[in-house]
Amino acid sequence: MTYRCLLQMVLRLCFSTTALSMNYSLLRFQQRRSDMVCQKLLRQLPSTPQHCLEVRMDFQVPEEMKQAQQFRKEDAVLVIYEMLPQIFGILIRDFSSTGWSETIIEDLLVELQGQMDHLEPIQKEIMQRKNFTTGDMTIPHLKKYYINLGQYLKSMEYNSCAWTVVRAEMLRNFSFLKSLTGYLRD
Ligand SMILES: *[C@@H]1O[C@H](CO)[C@@H](O)[C@H](O)[C@H]1NC(C)=O
Ligand SMILES: *[C@@H]1O[C@H](CO)[C@@H](O)[C@H](O)[C@H]1NC(C)=O
Ligand SMILES: CC(=O)N[C@H]1CO[C@H](CO)[C@@H](O)[C@@H]1O
Numbered sequence: 001m002t003y004r005c006l007l008q009m010v011l012r013l014c015f016s017t018t019a020l021s022m023n024y025s026l027l028r029f030q031q032r033r034s035d036m037v038c039q040k041l042l043r044q045l046p047s048t049p050q051h052c053l054e055v056r057m058d059f060q061v062p063e064e065m066k067q068a069q070q071f072r073k074e075d076a077v078l079v080i081y082e083m084l085p086q087i088f089g090i091l092i093r094d095f096s097s098t099g100w101s102e103t104i105i106e107d108l109l110v111e112l113q114g115q116m117d118h119l120e121p122i123q124k125e126i127m128q129r130k131n132f133t134t135g136d137m138t139i140p141h142l143k144k145y146y147i148n149l150g151q152y153l154k155s156m157e158y159n160s161c162a163w164t165v166v167r168a169e170m171l172r173n174f175s176f177l178k179s180l181t182g183y184l185r186d
Contacts, residue, residue, distance in 0.1 A: 022186075024073055027077075027122060028184035030115070041104050041108045042167060045100045047164050047167055047168070049161060052164040055165070059149050059169065060144065061145060062142055062144075064134065068176075068179070071133075073183045075133055075138075076181070077123055079180060080115075081116065083142065084116050084177075086146035090146065090150060090166065090170070091109060093150070093158060094158040095163055097159050097160045097163070149169065
């Protein structure tokens with residue numbers, strides 16, 4: 001399957017986005033809606049074999065995420081903005097062993113891209129103003145967490161067992177993302 005068409009479409013979407021300068025209420029609404037759509041789509045993907053979930057994997061969730069109650073809205077935007085493309089990057093890997101529907105995966109990718117487009121102008125503004133309190137290591141720790149997920153899939157040769165584990169992880173990630181939208185207030 002080629003994602004080239006999808007990427008081209010996505011790029012076009014990107015450039016046509018009009019800046020919605022710092023409307024956090026609107027952003028909260030869009031993000032929450034989209035997280036719920038993503039969760040619903042993920043749940044439609046078969047989760048087998050179930051016994052794979054009995055093995056506890058530690059992908060090293062960043063300590064900072066456990067302190068999320070201290071986030072300000074700017075921090076939440078930066079964390080969400082980092083997580084979405086990382087999840088996108090996981091979902092474009094080889095899932096041929098799972099029997100998952102390519103249509104559902106494409107719908108997920110389009111949702112994720114839409115969320116990123118909504119966040120982008122606000123993320124840029126926050127970076128310009130340096131208006132955030134997250135430490136220097138938060139984003140690298142997040143990246144490492146997703147590298148661990150990707151390496152796990154690779155080491156398991158993208159078998160359906162590994163994907164079952166990663167799917168469960170991503171479902172929890174979307175719950176976390178949904179909780180982060182609670183910080184987006186004007
Ligand atoms: C944000 O967007 C919503 C929905 O479009 C709108 O009702 C609201 O007035 C906007 N708020 C600001 C501060 O622009
Ligand atoms: C992803 O899911 C885990 C649950 O395994 C959750 O604890 C974590 O907060 C999420 N990871 C990130 C980076 O948010
Ligand atoms: C310059 C600027 O936009 N400062 C804002 C940074 O974030 C805090 C908390 O959200 C606001 O109170 C500041 O006005």
